[in-house]
Amino acid sequence: MANKFNDTIIRAYKGESTNYTPVWFMRQAGRSQPEYRKLKEKYSLFEITHQPELCAYVTRLPVENYNVDAAILYKDIMSPLPAIGVDVEIKSGIGPVIDNPIASLRDVEKLGAIDPQSDVPYVLETIRLLTQEQLQVPLIGFSGAPFTLASYMIEGGPSKNYSKTKAFMYQQREAWFLLMDKLADMTITYVEAQIEDGAQAIQIFDSWVGNLNASDYRIFIKPVMTRIFSELQRHDVPLILFGVGARHLLMEFNNLPVDVIGLDWRTSVQEARNMGVTKVLQGNLDPAILLTEWEMLEKRTQAILDEGLADGNHVFNLGHGVTPDIQPATLKRLTAFIHEYSQRNR
Template identity: 60%
Template sequence: MGDQPFNDTFLRACRGEPTPYVPVWYMRQAGRYQPEYLNIREKYSFFEMNQIPEVCAEVTRLPVEQLSVDAAILFADIMTPLKPIGIDVEIESGTGPVIANPIRSPKDVEQLRPFHPEEHVPYILEAVGMLREQLSVPLIGFAGAPFTLASYMIEGGPSKNYHKTKAFMYTEHDGWQALMQKLGNVTIAYLKAQVSAGAHAVKVFDSWVGALNADDYRIYIAPVMEYIFDTLRETGVPTIYFGVGAGHLLDEWNRLPVDVLGLDWRTSIRAARKRGITKSLQGNLDPSLLLAPWDMIEERAKQILDEGMEHPGYIFNLGHGIFPDVKVETMQKLTHFVHEYSANKSIGH
């Protein structure tokens, strides 16, 4: 695969440059909807798949080969850097990350250790290096954002309302600042190491930050996100920022020194542009539609593409990740459709 000419369409779209067609990749494009993934998963636990570079690289590569997408995203979990800093986390099937020693006080924050990627997660960096050699499309490295990591660390696992996290944020001013600073440093160290190892772009997943209103985001979160994206500028690679249910935060995000904003399905591309969002955009087919009849998927994809192609700097994706019930054939068909439909229409006119 690595002997094919390098396809940089995705990187050009990240930078807002014209592209011959709309590039496409999918969140959770490596995962349980793939029979091949399930076969590998039978042999290893989630963290083991991460810790064996050959397996991590294979799982990352699979969807690129299978779907013909324009970018690969490293197969890992946003929890990966938390164990080394002192958080006892396990990924429980059907639940997600479960933490045995949640953060309950500023003292718990003080005890968190610094993160040294080369020492703590050498296997991730080795997988990135392998993929750099093997892929003919860009590799996206990624990390969890401080708020989203903090929400797991404080709640002890997934949450519907983030009451404990917000209570800590509102009441423990110094503890919250210290936590954001520490997690900001983790995110920066982790992503910089992935870039040094060969990642072509990096994405920060702030999956649950939509739980905050814009004022709270501005006060409690924006400073650390500015610090992260500002520091990542030094790497010279494109940066992407994404959260779910966060359309009300787009104006705040637009002020950050980030290159690409990922939209979920609740905010249309056109609505974002009308609000004055000038950055490159990524998104945003509702993943649930992947179970709908093909003509409906095609119609919705067409609508999204028409809006996305009104300006250069557009990447087709889903509004959240692919889930296990989706068929591989659907994803193959969708990728082919996005490529073919957008290649026949001029972008940015």
């Protein structure tokens, strides 16, 4: 007899009451799991994502190992970029490296469009495998947001200060807004294909947009984010927006047509509410706390849960992703504690 499908997290994302606080962890698929590390000795990230059975297995692992309330598709925010003409490679210990960085309007004009069915069929096949046959919890699909994608495309890889990206934005406005439009088109098309094939929630990672001030965000980013979320809204799946170091942008996020705002560890649930944020909140344990003793981890987790329970619209997560040095047993124990404590204290 099949297990009953657990839709707790979807109900929480919609602001409905639930029996306990649902939880998943950013970068839960892979990273610290021994089964995944063994696979990575043989395959690169892109090689795993190109094999739907293998990719579905990696996506499913944390649900089976930790008992979390959602799976997040195993892939990278770089996954759709080769389809539009970006030569990207994920290098171990570095991250995405791009051999043909954007430097001019001409470079932006050369970028193509994505056709998910022909360009990333393996992503869609993985989603179908998971949602039609394998998962008893919702699958979260995702995409990078235009600013964060553009930062890699212009810098050529990870950056500490995003100076090339910001200089491009300030000096080459025509090229910048064309780049935002092209990346918005790609994001909408790519995410819609994920939803059509079974993704039940979508997270947009604008990981590095916190490097902009609020005024520049309103001018250079907010219009394109409004368009993306407005178009995705018609699919009636929960839409989540997450950024790192974006406390000063939370009210800008709150004014977008999103359902859920992910908080990093710098801003508590209560602080976000005091600022005027009204959306469902997701977060936000500092991943470093997972490397401390259980007493500290339990205390910090309980404090977040207490604020979330008092608020009534909260999904537990980390304030950023799982790091490779975090023990799987810790995540399993933490998930059980979140479920038990929140159910007991509702």
